[in-house]
Amino acid sequence: MGALREIKTLDASDRVALARAVLARAESAHGTTTHALGVPTLPVADQIATLLPHGGLHCGVVTVLQGSTALLLTLLSRASQEGSWCAVVGFPEIGALAAAEAGIDLSRLALIPDPGQQVGQVLAALTDGLDVVVVGPQLDRRQLRPAVQRQIAARVKERGVVLISLQEWSGAEYTLQAHVAGWRGMGRGYGHLTKQDLILGRGGRGAAQRHISAEVSLPLAAV
Amino acid sequence: MQDERMAALWVPDWPVLAAMSQEKLAAHHPVATVNSRQLTAISEVARRQGVRRGMRLRTARAISPEVVFISEDPLRDARIFERVLIAVDDVVAGVEIVRPGLLVFSAAGALRHWGGDEVLAEQLIWAVAHHTGWESAVGLGEGLLGAVSAARRSRLIAKGETRQFLDPLPITELVVAGITPAHQRAELEQLVDLLQRLGIRTLGQFRHLSDGDVNARFGSLGRWAHRLVTNRLATGGVPGTIAQEISAHLDIDPPAQRVDQAAFAARQVATELHEKLVAAGLTCARLQIAVRSESGNELQRTWRYEGELTAREITDRVRWQLEGWISGRSGQTPDAGLEHIVLTALDVSAGGNAQGELWGTTSKKDQHAHRSLTRVQHLLGPAGVFRPVLEGGRSPQQQVRLVAWGDDLAPLRDPNLPWPGRVPAPAPTLVHPKPIPVLVTSAQGQQIKISQRGELNFEPGWLAPRSAAPAEKRQQITGWAGPWFAAERWWEGQSPRARFQFLLESQQAVLVACQGNEWVVEANYD
Numbered sequence: 001m002g003a004l005r006e007i008k009t010l011d012a013s014d015r016v017a018l019a020r021a022v023l024a025r026a027e028s029a030h031g032t033t034t035h036a037l038g039v040p041t042l043p044v045a046d047q048i049a050t051l052l053p054h055g056g057l058h059c060g061v062v063t064v065l066q067g068s069t070a071l072l073l074t075l076l077s078r079a080s081q082e083g084s085w086c087a088v089v090g091f092p093e094i095g096a097l098a099a100a101e102a103g104i105d106l107s108r109l110a111l112i113p114d115p116g117q118q119v120g121q122v123l124a125a126l127t128d129g130l131d132v133v134v135v136g137p138q139l140d141r142r143q144l145r146p147a148v149q150r151q152i153a154a155r156v157k158e159r160g161v162v163l164i165s166l167q168e169w170s171g172a173e174y175t176l177q178a179h180v181a182g183w184r185g186m187g188r189g190y191g192h193l194t195k196q197d198l199i200l201g202r203g204g205r206g207a208a209q210r211h212i213s214a215e216v217s218l219p220l221a222a223v
Numbered sequence: 224m225q226d227e228r229m230a231a232l233w234v235p236d237w238p239v240l241a242a243m244s245q246e247k248l249a250a251h252h253p254v255a256t257v258n259s260r261q262l263t264a265i266s267e268v269a270r271r272q273g274v275r276r277g278m279r280l281r282t283a284r285a286i287s288p289e290v291v292f293i294s295e296d297p298l299r300d301a302r303i304f305e306r307v308l309i310a311v312d313d314v315v316a317g318v319e320i321v322r323p324g325l326l327v328f329s330a331a332g333a334l335r336h337w338g339g340d341e342v343l344a345e346q347l348i349w350a351v352a353h354h355t356g357w358e359s360a361v362g363l364g365e366g367l368l369g370a371v372s373a374a375r376r377s378r379l380i381a382k383g384e385t386r387q388f389l390d391p392l393p394i395t396e397l398v399v400a401g402i403t404p405a406h407q408r409a410e411l412e413q414l415v416d417l418l419q420r421l422g423i424r425t426l427g428q429f430r431h432l433s434d435g436d437v438n439a440r441f442g443s444l445g446r447w448a449h450r451l452v453t454n455r456l457a458t459g460g461v462p463g464t465i466a467q468e469i470s471a472h473l474d475i476d477p478p479a480q481r482v483d484q485a486a487f488a489a490r491q492v493a494t495e496l497h498e499k500l501v502a503a504g505l506t507c508a509r510l511q512i513a514v515r516s517e518s519g520n521e522l523q524r525t526w527r528y529e530g531e532l533t534a535r536e537i538t539d540r541v542r543w544q545l546e547g548w549i550s551g552r553s554g555q556t557p558d559a560g561l562e563h564i565v566l567t568a569l570d571v572s573a574g575g576n577a578q579g580e581l582w583g584t585t586s587k588k589d590q591h592a593h594r595s596l597t598r599v600q601h602l603l604g605p606a607g608v609f610r611p612v613l614e615g616g617r618s619p620q621q622q623v624r625l626v627a628w629g630d631d632l633a634p635l636r637d638p639n640l641p642w643p644g645r646v647p648a649p650a651p652t653l654v655h656p657k658p659i660p661v662l663v664t665s666a667q668g669q670q671i672k673i674s675q676r677g678e679l680n681f682e683p684g685w686l687a688p689r690s691a692a693p694a695e696k697r698q699q700i701t702g703w704a705g706p707w708f709a710a711e712r713w714w715e716g717q718s719p720r721a722r723f724q725f726l727l728e729s730q731q732a733v734l735v736a737c738q739g740n741e742w743v744v745e746a747n748y749d
Contacts (some may be wrong), residue, residue, distance in 0.1 A: 069652035069749040085592035096611030096623040097650035144700025
C-alpha cells in the first residue's frame with residue numbers, strides 16, 4: 001500500500017520507469033521476457049499500427065484475422081511496398097485490384113488458389129522464402145489438422161515469417177476480429193461505396209492478452 | 224581464329240514476314256508489327272508508302288490507311304523461323320541463330336564443300352526461297368559483324384578485305400545489324416548517339432580507339448561493341464575463353480506433348496543452367512538446345528547470344544525452340560512427346576561484371592522468394608502459382624488476369640485507359656471466379672428489369688440466391704447505387720450490362736450485374 005501512495009506523488013515518466021523496473025524484476029524472477037522491446041515486426045500503415053500489439057506485423061507468430069478482407073489487404077500493403085513478398089494460399093476470390101488499390105505491390109504478390117492435397121508441403125515451402133504467408137478460407141480444413149498447424153507454426157517461428165490465417169488456427173498468438181459497422185457514400189439510388197467503418201477486436205495470448213477494440217475506416221486512402 | 228570467315232543469312236523484315244505467314248496475308252498488303260507504343264517492323268510494301276519503323280500507330284495510319292497492324296510476338300518469330308532453318312539445313316550444317324531472321328555459321332567447311340562463295344550463297348538463297356518462299360540475303364566476311372553487315376548488303380567479301388569494307392560504314396551499323404538482344408537495343412542506341420556526338424562517326428574510327436580508352440569511358444556495352452568491331456568476340460581461341468562445357472539436363476515426366484508443359488520444362492532447365500553459369504562466374508556466347516523424344520528421335524539447335532545472358536533470356540530461347548518443335552509448324556514435328564532436354568553452354572568465357580542476377584532481380588530477398596515459389600510450382604504444376612496483373616476492363620473479373628509464375632507480366636489491355644462504365648474505386652475485395660446467379664425483386668416482390676435507357680421499373684428491395692428457397696436466405700437491400708453501364712460487344716448482339724452496388728441488411732456490400740433479366744453477384748466488398 002505504501003508503494004501505491006508513492007506512485008501518486010510521481011510524475012508520468014517516473015511512473016513508467018517504475019513500472020518497467022517492477023516488470024523487469026518480475027521477469028527475472030520467472031525467467032521469462034516480454035517482447036515489448038526489440039520484437040521483429042513488418043511495418044503497417046500508421047493508422048492501424050496502434051491496433052497491433054507491437055505496432056506492426058509480428059514476425060514468427062501466427063495471427064488469425066477474421067471478418068474483413070479489406071483489413072487483410074491494408075495490413076499487407078506497407079510491408080509489400082517496402083519489398084516484402086506475400087503469398088496467399090487457398091483464397092481464389094481475393095480481389096487483386098483492391099489489393100493494388102490498398103497499396104500492395106502486385107509483382108511481389110503470389111497467389112496459390114488451390115494447393116490441393118499438398119497444403120503442408122506448400123506452406124512449408126512458402127515459409128522458407130517469403131515474408132508473409134496468408135492462409136485463406138478455402139484451404140481444406142482436413143488438410144490443416146492441429147499437428148500440421150503445429151509444424152507450420154514451428155517453421156514460422158524459426159524463419160521469422162508472418163503468417164496470417166483467415167481461418168481458425170489453434171495456438172494462434174493473436175486474433176483480430178473485424179465487424180462491419182457500416183458503409184459510407186451510398187444512398188438509395190445515388191452515390192457509390194467509398195469507405196467502410198469497421199469495429200475491430202483483438203485478443204490472444206501473451207502480450208496480446210489485453211483485449212482491446214477500436215474503430216477504423218477502410219480503405220485508408222479513401223476520403 | 225580472328226580472321227575466320229563467317230557467313231550470315233538474313234531474311235529482311237522477319238517479324239513482319241512471320242506475322243504475314245501466320246495471318247496468311249498476301250505479299251501485296253502493307254503490314255507492320257506493333258507493340259503498345261510504336262511500329263516495331265514494317266514490310267517492304269509499307270516502307271514504299273512512307274511508313275517507317277518507330278512511328279506511332281496514329282502517324283502510320285495517317286500516312287497509309289491500308290496498313291495492317293499485327294501485334295509483335297517474339298514467340299511467333301522464333302517458331303516460324305524454324306522453317307528457314309530446316310531449309311538451310313539442306314545446304315550447311317552447324318548454323319547458329321542470332322535472332323529470328325538472322326543466322327550465322329562458320330564458312331570454311333561449307334565453302335570447301337560447295338567450292339566457292341557464289342555457289343554457297345546461291346545454294347542458300349535458293350534453298351530458302353524454294354522451301355519457304357521468302358527472299359533472303361547472304362553475306363560473307365570475317366567475324367560476326369563483318370558477316371552480318373555483308374549480308375545486309377548482299378556482299379561476299381573476299382578474304383582479308385573485311386576491314387576495308389567495315390571501316391567506312393557509319394557507327395549506326397552497330398544498332399542496325401541487330402546483333403544485340405532487343406532489350407539492350409535502347410542502351411546501344413544511346414551509346415552510338417554518344418559516340419557520334421564525340422565525333423566518332425564510322426566503325427573505323429571506333430576500331431582505332433584503344434582498349435583502355437573504351438573500357439574506361441564506355442562501360443561494358445562499349446567494351447562489347449569494341450570487341451565486335453575489332454572482331455575479338457568470345458568464339459574459340461580468344462584469350463579468356465575457357466575450354467569447358469557446362470550443361471543442364473532434365474527428364475520430362477510425363478513427356479511433354481503440349482506447349483505449356485514444354486514451357487514449364489524450359490524454365491526449369493534454363494534456371495538450372497543459369498545457376499551453374501553464375502556459380503562458376505561464367506557466361507556463354509552460344510546455347511545449344513537438344514531434345515530427345517519418347518521414340519528416340521533427337522533434335523538440336525544452337526542459338527548465338529550476344530550481351531548479358533540472364534535466366535530469362537535462356538528460358539525464352541529454350542521455350543521458343545521447344546514450341547517451334549512441338550507446334551509442328553517447323554515441319555519436323557517430333558513423333559512423340561519430348562522426354563529429355565539437354566542445354567549446353569558453348570563458347571564459355573569468364574563472365575564480366577555484366578553478369579545479370581537471377582531473373583533480373585537484385586535482392587537476396589527476391590531470390591529466396593523466387594526459389595520458394597518455383598518449388599511450390601514444381602509441387603503443384605505450372606497452373607499452381609500465379610501473379611496477378613491488372614488489365615483494362617470493366618468487370619472485376621476482367622480487370623485482373625492471373626499469370627502463371629515465371630511468365631511475362633505485361634498487361635494485354637491497358638488498365639490506364641478510361642474504360643467508361645467501370646465502377647468507381649474502391650474495388651471489391653472478394654471477386655467470385657464464377658458470378659453467382661441471384662434474384663432481385665422490389666419490396667413488393669416484383670421482378671426488376673432494366674429498360675434500354677437504363678431505367679429500373681422498381682426500386683430494388685430484396686436479394687435472394689437463385690438456388691436456395693427464396694424466402695429463406697433473402698436479404699433486404701438497404702442501399703443501392705448505379706447503374707454503371709457497359710455496352711460491350713453490342714456488335715455481336717450482346718445486350719448492355721448494368722452494374723449496381725447493393726448494401727444488404729447484414730451490412731454486406733455486393734457488386735451485382737444485370738444483363739437482360741439475369742442478375743448475378745460478381746463480387747463482394749468485404
